[in-house]
Amino acid sequence: DDPIPSDAEIARAATEQPIEDVVSSLGLEPDDLDPYGDSVAKLTAETTRQLAERSTADARYVLVTGMTPTPRGEGKTVTNVGLAQAFDRLGKTAVAAIREPSLGPVFGLKGGAAGGGYSQVLPMEDINLHFTGDLHAVTAAHNVISATLDNHVHQGNELGVDPTEIVWPRAIDVNDRALRELVVGLGGSANGPPREDGFVLTAASELMAVLCLADGIADLKDRIGRIIVAYDADDDPVTVDDLGVTGAVAVLLRDAFRPNVVGTIEGTPAFVHGGPFANIAHGTNSIVADRVGGALADYVVTEAGFGADLGAEKFFDIVAPAAGIEPAAAALVVSVRALKYHGKDMWPVEFDTLEEPDVDAVRAGFENLDRHVAILEAFGVPVVVAVNRFPGDADDEVDAILDHCREGLGVRAAESTVYRDGGDGGIELATAIDDAVDEHDEPFEPIYDRDAPVAEKIETVATRVYGADGVTFTDDARADLDRLESIGLADAPVCLSKTPYSFSDDPSKNGVPEGWELTVRELRPSAGAGFVVALTGDVLTMPGLPSDPAALEIDLEGDGTVTGLF
Ligand SMILES: Nc1ncnc2c1ncn2[C@@H]1O[C@H](COP(=O)(O)OP(=O)(O)O)[C@@H](O)[C@H]1O
Numbered sequence: 001d002d003p004i005p006s007d008a009e010i011a012r013a014a015t016e017q018p019i020e021d022v023v024s025s026l027g028l029e030p031d032d033l034d035p036y037g038d039s040v041a042k043l044t045a046e047t048t049r050q051l052a053e054r055s056t057a058d059a060r061y062v063l064v065t066g067m068t069p070t071p072r073g074e075g076k077t078v079t080n081v082g083l084a085q086a087f088d089r090l091g092k093t094a095v096a097a098i099r100e101p102s103l104g105p106v107f108g109l110k111g112g113a114a115g116g117g118y119s120q121v122l123p124m125e126d127i128n129l130h131f132t133g134d135l136h137a138v139t140a141a142h143n144v145i146s147a148t149l150d151n152h153v154h155q156g157n158e159l160g161v162d163p164t165e166i167v168w169p170r171a172i173d174v175n176d177r178a179l180r181e182l183v184v185g186l187g188g189s190a191n192g193p194p195r196e197d198g199f200v201l202t203a204a205s206e207l208m209a210v211l212c213l214a215d216g217i218a219d220l221k222d223r224i225g226r227i228i229v230a231y232d233a234d235d236d237p238v239t240v241d242d243l244g245v246t247g248a249v250a251v252l253l254r255d256a257f258r259p260n261v262v263g264t265i266e267g268t269p270a271f272v273h274g275g276p277f278a279n280i281a282h283g284t285n286s287i288v289a290d291r292v293g294g295a296l297a298d299y300v301v302t303e304a305g306f307g308a309d310l311g312a313e314k315f316f317d318i319v320a321p322a323a324g325i326e327p328a329a330a331a332l333v334v335s336v337r338a339l340k341y342h343g344k345d346m347w348p349v350e351f352d353t354l355e356e357p358d359v360d361a362v363r364a365g366f367e368n369l370d371r372h373v374a375i376l377e378a379f380g381v382p383v384v385v386a387v388n389r390f391p392g393d394a395d396d397e398v399d400a401i402l403d404h405c406r407e408g409l410g411v412r413a414a415e416s417t418v419y420r421d422g423g424d425g426g427i428e429l430a431t432a433i434d435d436a437v438d439e440h441d442e443p444f445e446p447i448y449d450r451d452a453p454v455a456e457k458i459e460t461v462a463t464r465v466y467g468a469d470g471v472t473f474t475d476d477a478r479a480d481l482d483r484l485e486s487i488g489l490a491d492a493p494v495c496l497s498k499t500p501y502s503f504s505d506d507p508s509k510n511g512v513p514e515g516w517e518l519t520v521r522e523l524r525p526s527a528g529a530g531f532v533v534a535l536t537g538d539v540l541t542m543p544g545l546p547s548d549p550a551a552l553e554i555d556l557e558g559d560g561t562v563t564g565l566f
């Protein structure tokens with residue numbers, strides 16, 4: 001096959017359709033839009049409000065999830081965009097709903113998150129850079145809370161904030177390990193009092209989760225106000241409402257709350273809104289984008305980050321209930337390289353080795369695929385395996401996967417070539433998904449009772465989703481558990497923060513680790529998001545840059561063209 005041009009070359013060669021034309025297939029009019037240039041728009045506040053309240057009962061929500069990935073990602077976002085294009089080509093009204101990229105990975109290891117090849121959203125460069133400013137808005141809003149909190153303590157500390165019990169970090173949308181742990185307030189009494197602090201990546205800010213889970217402006221403000229930023233000497237929580245800046249923060253998020261809409265390369269509408277990762281946060285786009293999509297289209301193809309153990313579990317247990325939607329099916333994206341990575345039991349990943357044809361290694365990786373299928377079926381969601389074909393994948397490797405799924409597992413599977421062929425490469429997958437939905441008769445069920453205690457929820461996810469024998473809570477985590485009761489989060493949903501490269505909390509254990517316990521070292525109540533984040537292993541809420549960051553390849557030509565984004 002001829003080599004496929006780079007994502008940026010494909011994007012540049014494509015003709016971007018005016019956004020008004022892209023959304024006309026959904027029945028949206030120009031006065032529903034607040035254009036940001038010719039090919040990007042936000043919905044107006046009124047249209048957002050109206051559509052978010054409309055019924056989504058007639059829509060089929062297809063969740064794109066994946067097996068345990070290599071650090072490069074196995075193609076969920078590419079498949080998400082390609083599948084929406086495929087439904088569009090089949091004559092259905094379809095939208096993609098994906099997250100907006102964080103500059104952290106764009107300038108770091110993973111690169112962009114706007115899809116790829118002939119299944120990407122446009123304008124790819126803008127979307128991967130500043131887009132409509134939402135991440136900058138979340139960063140600014142997050143840091144207004146931080147500054148107000150330190151200012152409150154500096155100005156006399158009327159609320160009695162215990163400076164050693166401040167739990168609200170600072171945020172920035174850059175992968176910068178040097179900012180993980182630092183001391184602020186140095187330089188004497190004019191700047192003090194000094195205290196330890198640290199930065200999280202904006203994608204890990206609780207405000208990002210709040211923005212993505214709020215169902216309207218009133219809910220957004222309620223959630224912002226409930227955020228716990230610190231505790232006082234009596235161990236009582238201090239909230240954003242206590243600081244008196246809920247309104248100011250909501251103002252900074254006013255436009256970020258409105259979904260962004262663009263077109264894919266083939267002109268299929270795509271909502272690109274909100275950007276939490278699925279290892280350090282809940283990992284899906286805003287529920288408003290999902291609801292608006294479901295109000296307008298027959299098919300909403302939406303993604304959840306990393307593997308089904310992370311993004312899909314959180315979509316089913318946190319997002320779908322919050323959005324009032326039910327998944328009709330799940331497309332489980334698998335790749336030859338990820339199967340080999342598990343089959344060869346390698347860590348760290350040697351990508352060159354993964355290029356060598358090795359159908360036996362592919363077969364040895366099936367146990368990881370099988371567990372992800374079982375996880376999705378445990379939620380009562382029909383699964384179709386999408387074999388995302390990369391250049392260089394051998395026919396016998398792809399055929400081995402399809403045969404294993406169809407004969408061995410008895411689940412539908414389709415080869416997807418949407419990267420190379422756009423929507424046409426996803427017709428078989430789209431058809432298989434439709435058949436799976438038509439045939440399915442089991443109810444969708446979250447994995448745990450909504451009113452179960454937090455510790456029980458964590459144990460359920462660890463054992464039934466990750467395959468752990470049990471959970472070990474450190475002394476700190478146990479103390480955090482005890483505090484949940486007093487802040488009314490004793491039975492809140494849980495958002496597990498775990499490495500994406502293993503079912504376990506040890507990234508080096510790929511395949512299907514057995515005979516292990518999940519270690520929870522800390523619980524972070526997210527009263528605004530309405531869940532409790534459980535930190536395991538050494539997951540970082542502020543990733544670092546790799547030895548050769550993507551930033552080294554990115555450049556600006558004299559005519560303003562951006563090169564090196566991928
Ligand atoms: N079939 C494919 N062929 C070549 N490159 C691909 C293919 N699918 C995905 N990619 C590339 O792999 C990387 C990860 O894809 P992405 O869709 O972002 O994965 P995920 O969303 O699962 O992290 C991106 O750079 C993307 O362009």
Ligand SMILES: O=COP(=O)(O)O
Nearest residue numbers: 277278279283305306
């Ligand atoms: O949160 C992670 O998302 P991807 O798996 O799409 O990189």
Ligand SMILES: [Mg+2]
Nearest residue numbers: 073076077113
């Ligand atoms: Mg992605």
